[in-house]
Amino acid sequence: xxxVIAAGGTGGHMFPAIAYAKEFQQHDPxxxxxxxxxxxxxxxxxxxxxxxxxxxxxxxxxxGRGVVGMMRSLILLPKxxxxxxxxxxxxxxxxxxxxxxxFSPPVVVAAWLLNIPRVLLEPNAxxxxxxxxxxxxxxxxxxxxxxxxxxxxxxxxxxxGTPIRKAFALERPPALPQKISHLLIFGxxxxxxxxxSAMLKAAEVSSRLREQVAITHQTGADDFERxxxxxxxxxxQADVRPFLFDMPQDLAKADLVVCRAGASTLAELSAxxxxxxxxxxxxxxxxxxxxxxxxxxxxxxxxxxxxxDLTGQRLAEEIEQWISDIPxxxxxxxxxxxxxxxxxxxxxxxxxxxxxxxxVAS
Numbered sequence: 001x002x003x004v005i006a007a008g009g010t011g012g013h014m015f016p017a018i019a020y021a022k023e024f025q026q027h028d029p030x031x032x033x034x035x036x037x038x039x040x041x042x043x044x045x046x047x048x049x050x051x052x053x054x055x056x057x058x059x060x061x062x063x064g065r066g067v068v069g070m071m072r073s074l075i076l077l078p079k080x081x082x083x084x085x086x087x088x089x090x091x092x093x094x095x096x097x098x099x100x101x102x103f104s105p106p107v108v109v110a111a112w113l114l115n116i117p118r119v120l121l122e123p124n125a126x127x128x129x130x131x132x133x134x135x136x137x138x139x140x141x142x143x144x145x146x147x148x149x150x151x152x153x154x155x156x157x158x159x160x161g162t163p164i165r166k167a168f169a170l171e172r173p174p175a176l177p178q179k180i181s182h183l184l185i186f187g188x189x190x191x192x193x194x195x196x197s198a199m200l201k202a203a204e205v206s207s208r209l210r211e212q213v214a215i216t217h218q219t220g221a222d223d224f225e226r227x228x229x230x231x232x233x234x235x236x237q238a239d240v241r242p243f244l245f246d247m248p249q250d251l252a253k254a255d256l257v258v259c260r261a262g263a264s265t266l267a268e269l270s271a272x273x274x275x276x277x278x279x280x281x282x283x284x285x286x287x288x289x290x291x292x293x294x295x296x297x298x299x300x301x302x303x304x305x306x307x308x309d310l311t312g313q314r315l316a317e318e319i320e321q322w323i324s325d326i327p328x329x330x331x332x333x334x335x336x337x338x339x340x341x342x343x344x345x346x347x348x349x350x351x352x353x354x355x356x357x358x359x360v361a362s
Contacts, residue, residue: 001031001358002092006107007099008037010188011046012262015247016123017099018050019163023349028358034091036084036107042243049245057083059103077106084110095356097121098138100128112137117356121348123162123263125291127151139355142348144263144341145295160348161341162267167248169342174273176330177255180323183209184254186218186244188262188281194307195258195279196223200230201312203238208320210236216254218244248272256322256329258315261293261304267344269302273337275329276302277318279310301336 003024007017014037021033032053037043039056047054059080084106088096096111097119098104104120111118120138122131125145135141135152143149144162187195196219203209215238219227224242231238244250251257251272259265261280269276278296280289296302305318322329 001028001353001356002094003031003033003097004036004088004091004093004095004107004111005033005097005099006036006104007097007101008035008043008103009040009101010262011042011243012188012264013099013101014043014046015165016121016163016264016267017097018046018052019165019345020097020121020348021050021052022166023163023345024352027349027353032091034087036087036103038103046245055087057087057103057106059106080106081110085114088114088116094358095119095352097352098131098134100124100131102130104130105134108134108137119348119352119355121163122148122152123267124148124288125263125295126286126288128285128288140351142344142351144267144344145292147291147295158347158351161344162263163345163348164264164267164271164342165248168268168271170272173334173337174252176333177326179326180213180255180319180329182214182216182253182255183258183319184216184250184256185258186260187220187279188260188265192220192260192279192281193223194310195260196220196227198310198312198315199258200227200234202316202319203231203234203236205313206316206320208323209316210234212323213319215239216241216244216250218242256319258319261289261296263292266292266296266302267341269296270336270339271342273333273340275322275332275336277315278302278304279307280304282307296336296339299335299339301332301339 005017007013034053036055057080093116095117098108099121108118118138120131120141123144125147127148141152141156143159185199217240221242228240257274257276261278278293280293293304297304
């Protein structure tokens with residue numbers, strides 16, 4: 001079986017797709033999987049480590065780009081569509097999976113033109129524009145949130161969860177935190193300067209944070225040197241990295257997490273029963289990150305801190321509250337664990353194999 005997955009741009013799009021791909025390999029070891037993305041260096045680096053082939057297409061986002069940017073995006077569409085048709089024909093694709101984002105439409109439309117079965121993955125509480133537009137062309141649509149259901153034909157939809165990698169599928173609940181001795185901070189695959197700056201200021205104003213808590217901080221490549229130097233100036237021995245390639249290992253060590261609210265991030269937090277201070281990306285399309293975060297907060301598994309309210313002082317106060325209230329942290333960790341859906345990937349792959357008439361391995 002030949003599978004083509006449209007996934008790129010950010011880790012939030014790529015890691016669920018990689019989980020998908022690895023599950024396909026388990027069921028069909030003789031098959032082939034290739035990714036189609038934007039050609040960014042991060043895509044090649046991540047996929048190279050995971051051992052998957054990659055085909056780039058030239059395409060740009062449409063939403064929030066201004067008139068000139070939107071015109072450029074439209075001009076690029078015919079070229080990207082033709083490129084997608086050539087990729088699907090060249091790889092003899094049996095199935096195409098779109099994960100949302102501006103790189104998905106050319107690939108999914110090309111699959112529709114070539115009559116190749118098409119599946120969409122929508123992991124957010126509020127569906128993105130790409131998936132909403134592509135919904136009528138899809139054969140199956142997998143959702144993580146019930147709130148996304150009204151945007152698609154009910155006959156195509158299954159609410160299953162967000163694909164996560166096997167490394168996140170723990171057999172038993174992790175031990176509840178007895179204190180906050182390790183803090184994990186990350187702002188998405190490309191980092192978040194606002195979170196980075198607030199965290200440095202928080203470490204400056206909070207002696208408890210400096211003296212009692214070990215820090216692992218993913219900064220993004222562009223802000224790495226500044227953040228590393230900032231911690232050094234404060235005398236904080238933080239583990240600062242541009243990107244965290246082994247998130248399961250780093251998440252397992254964390255007692256508390258400060259992060260964005262992408263769908264894959266929240267699925268991974270729940271898979272490990274971790275509590276997050278969630279800072280939604282304010283420019284996320286249709287404000288979907290805040291909707292994701294509010295859903296987890298409503299379940300009693302996280303706290304939301306909007307970026308408009310984010311200061312170093314406020315972040316320090318939030319972290320110190322958790323340091324002082326471990327019973328509350330333990331209660332919320334249990335609720336986070338209860339939200340986990342670690343079998344979503346397996347269920348989706350089974351549905352896909354059935355869709356194309358491929359035997360499902362036992």
